[in-house]
Amino acid sequence: MAGSQDEDSRIAEGIYDPSVRTLYGALRVFDPDVVQSILDLVANLDGLSLRLAREKEYRHDIGNVNPSLWGIVRRLWAAITLAHEERDLENAPNLFDLCQSLAKFTRNLVAAEPANQKRTFENEPYMRALVYQYTSYTAMQDVNSFAATRMLVQALSNLVTANDPLAQELWQAYLNLPEEQLILLRLFGSPDDRTIVSTLVFILNCIHGKPERMRLLLSSPRGPRVCIGMLDRLNALVDADESSDLGKAFEVGYQVFAELTSEGLLPELYDTLAIDEEVITPHQTTLLKILDSYLQTSPSDQQAHISGTLVQMLISIFFTLSTYAQEAIQRSLGPGNADDHESPIETVTTPLSNGLNHSDVSDTPVAPAALQELDLLLPKVCEALVLVAQSLTTLILRVEGSSKDGSSNEPGTSAKQSVNAAASPSGEGLVESLVKTLRFLDIFVPRITFGKVVERPAPPGSTAQPGSAQTSSAQSPPPGFNYVKRDLVRLLGTLAADSRDVQDRMRACGGIPAVMNLCVVDDQNPCTEHAIFALRNLLHENKENQAVVDAIKPVGRWDERHVLQGL
Template sequence: MDLQPFLDYLEGQDIQGRSLTSFLEIQAVSLAKGHTTGEESIDASDYRVHVGDTHGIWDALRSLWEKVAATLFAQQLSVGSEDEPLAVTLGLARFVRNLVAGNPENQSNALQAESSIRKVLHYFTAYSQSLTEASRAVTRMLTQMSANIVTGNDATSTQFWNSEISSRETQNVLIRLLTFPDDGTKMATGILVLNMLKGSYWRSHQLASTVMGRRIFITILDQLASSFEGEADLDNAGDGFFGVAFASMQMLIGLSLSASLYGSIAIKDEPSTPQQISFLKVLDAHLQSQSSMENRSDAVDFLFLIPAISGLVHYARGSVKRVLPAQSPAPSSTASPVSPSPTTNSENQTEASPALLHSPDLKLPSVMSSVVLVSQCILKLSMNEVDGGRRGAEKEIDPVISTAIKQGVLIEDIIHLLRLLDHLLPRILWGKAQPSAHQQTANTPSAPATGPLNSPLDPSADDTTMAFSYVKRDLVRLVGLMTYHDKAVQDRLRACGGIHAILNLCVVDERNPFMREHALFALNNALEGNSENQEVVAELKPMGAWDADGVLRDIPGSIRR
């Protein structure tokens, strides 16, 4: 097809005029589906080559982009405007999107107009342009065009990415697109980011090593966080922005960038940040989706989780200790595993009164969420190797496990935190009648309860307690992992009173599903091959037993101390 009339039109006419819009729309269809003139038929791929090789086409398109940018900023189209530049921009973006698809030479030529394209993108990512469907459609098309320009082309990806990394935040197109309130635009932006990062360790590493890269990474995590609630299954997140962004995160993890990325979003003097929690959720889902670690280097990539869990547990230990009432006795390292819990001890009811609590630590819920996520990641990494060993595979113990075992303070911090959590978060049994001491002495009918009277954290406060779900269960799982076939750690566990702490967790707790079973596994690992630990358990005599209603009853003839 002879495109010369089109080129003459672009060079001699203003962009106002419906003939230009119509031409762009017709050509966009031909570039996508193939072109037919009379008996001549050209498939789409060959037609894209033909149009791209037409002399002067790229100079004309660059000139048109410049005119579009100048017109948009000069006229400052009002919201809801039906001015022709809007239709021309949409048609031009669709035309270029189809022209560059799968054609590296056309992709490179299209970026000759990068400066003007960026100006147009900046204009259409303003908040005012998100208020009408017509403007949102243009933004979507511009984003799809940009994604096609960089797809499978390292040169255009590098050029576009470098412009993003070197720009100011207010001028950064990726950040503006990621926060644009339109699902179609966000999905196209996710594809744009994925295509630019794919196959390039250097560009991917800049997400952690450059200021603007970190801002882009944080923005992606923030958008992912807003999507978590709408996606029940991370492994089947679909084809929307969530699925595309999750694929990008998996690619970054596969490039051994987890430690760098996790550290880059840390904030000084903050034990955990919302972005770190979002990244840990993605990392946990990534690890859970893998049936086994492919090689040893994969596990080495995640050694940063060991100092992370150590720091989180240490902070949580100090925070919970400050939150608990000042007059609460420190949990004894030798307390009987059947001693009364706050659910049944009337004295503890007074100690747990909210009026006596210290100022709550607002950081604690996020820290607890991080503790659970990091614990689950470590457990997944380690269990692959343990399972492989039990099947007879000749595998050296995972470095994550060996490093965790060598952490001199970690086991003591975990045990101390578990004891403190037993005071802060007494076990709960949904639907079970748990009469309080006041109810028993007043001979009033028992009422269903979700927790002890005046508990420091009311289990009915979902927003607060959800962050504490699974904490005790996963911490005791870590204890079981660390004591597995390691007498030195088993001895340290006994020295800090950990055996009694584990025994206290051999109960049902709706906030910690299967905690009892995991506590029994941990106890088995702590006792295996350790006669001293076995003697500690053998010396214990129960002072009470739980009845069918979940109430601790004294055993006749037993004497409490």
């Protein structure tokens, strides 16, 4: 790429390093249509890249000793960007190697060198334009382009790492781009795992320890779209092997959202991801998964200043999800099976561990033989309910534990008291809503015992013939229902521990028999241990609750076919 004679002379006079002089010579005669010309430039760039990576002092001094270097770098980026724009990448495979070599050279040149970062930053528009080209549909179908894409992202990342002014300028610009030019979102569409890792590292480097830049992910025009792109990829990586590239991508992506959580931005982000008339979105569910992991793995002192905000968020989500689940199950059960306290319905429980059936004092509805309606969103709602219950339980237990060992000044039962005192907009308490949801789920979700669906008996006094039973048409519940009863009853037991108020409220709303009904073997919802623990907490030093259990008498026994027989 020839320049004017005067310009060439000025640049040549400012070069004192033989390697840089050779690089400039290759650039002057560069012709993107001549393969050997490309190869010569690649060889020179790769040689300098290796030395820049190995010798920190050389990296620090190269721009000072060779003041013309920055003009050379600018001409390199301009020339190679133009070569990509004027040619079809499918027919110019050598440009992949050239782009990779230039990006690697730039990445190593600016690494941990603020002065080099500042001088190179003027080339960012060229780098962005190339990333845009390499994230086109055609380019992403060619595996040979992946290395160049990764190197471009790594160069952008090193360009702003630990350089607050540049990071702020770049981050704000990127989150205000028109959506069709939003390269961060385009990068998340790459089929290359290592490109995803590099992209997430780039984002983490931009926001690390900077609340104002984290907030831009919520408040800027394109910030929420970037969050959605990250959550889409992370949702597919949850089960990835930790040692694989996919596992590394999940870990870096998790760190991005962990930083947002530690800054107290998660509730606002959750609301930002909402869609009108949707009770829960896939991205909100993924965010709840990340929150659950954060609460279980991060130190308690990192959670102390945001625990109150998280508890209030989770309470609000719980009421939304539990109300939806109750209404959806009610529609499925059909008319005449409403959970109506004014018209109690005669029921029986399913088998207890001793093989006897007990009369049930609750008004839990009995499922009909066939469902009237099936809500396809209900499994997703139950999946989210599991995450909310787990997160609330973790918050309560961790806050209490940190208080008892003296590592926190926050009152040990503050999170628990908030949950116990919570009420829905209609005035229903969280404890009562929790019990009602459990009772509906216990009827709606069939029990799987040793791989077989447990037959549900007809209630005493019904017109069913002796020995007949109602059988669920499903062989197993959808995956979204797995463990929902287990985690809800675990939360219930946690709330009831050492709380006379919760014990009495549970008795008043018929929660004791509901918990007893869960003391059974269920392969899909292994909740026996948690139900027994909850029952213990409900009965502890509460004679009224103990009397309720004593009043529940056996009315029959189950034979080997799980059919109810008279005593």
